[in-house]
Amino acid sequence: EIVLTQSPGTLSLSPGERATLSCRASQDFSRSNLAWYQQKPGQAPRLLIYGSANRATGIPDRFSGSGSGTDFTLTISRLEPEDFAVYYCQYYGNSLRFGRGTKLEIK
């Protein structure tokens, strides 16, 4: 059973800064099976990135995903006020697994 570990648990940054979020898997898997979601309080998660590096429809290009094997990264190049939220990585295999999330908060 694959376990996804996200770090840091909380990231405090200011608007305009660059955010780097990590998702590490307990086993290798294909990059096509890794996705990232954004969730704001009281809202459903929103798909940001699928296949490790493909932006979902309507997602701004300041969001980018990379990685392979066991190490994956979500980068937000220049933080906008609306980007402060919780971010989850997800593995899709025989079942779905989510990381525990990284909370991106305003410094």
Next chain:
Amino acid sequence: QVQLVQSGAEVKKAGASVKVSCKTSGYTFTNYYLHWVRQAPGQGLEWMGIFNPNAGNTIYSQKFQGRVTMTGDTSTSTVYMELNSLRSEDTAVYYCARDHESSCLDHWGQGTLVTVSS
């Protein structure tokens, strides 16, 4: 546009059952799998299972096997998730979400809060 609209909040006693609906629109219902994911208060996302609207078959997370049933109605493009033998730990927001290319979940319902009281 693709929409998934879920039924309203529920309050149940421990030991009871709950059935949550998810009405879909804006796409061909039988062409996409549907998942159910839950989120306990202040916690992360937990996958419960997947339903194939075309064949009617399901795969459930081992954690919920024997306690959850996912079904669908092609005439109304609606999927259902029934959870039995409720306990306080089942208090959560339950989401339905559409599968995208067996890699991710691209559209989500608004969520249904299920509260279980003892």
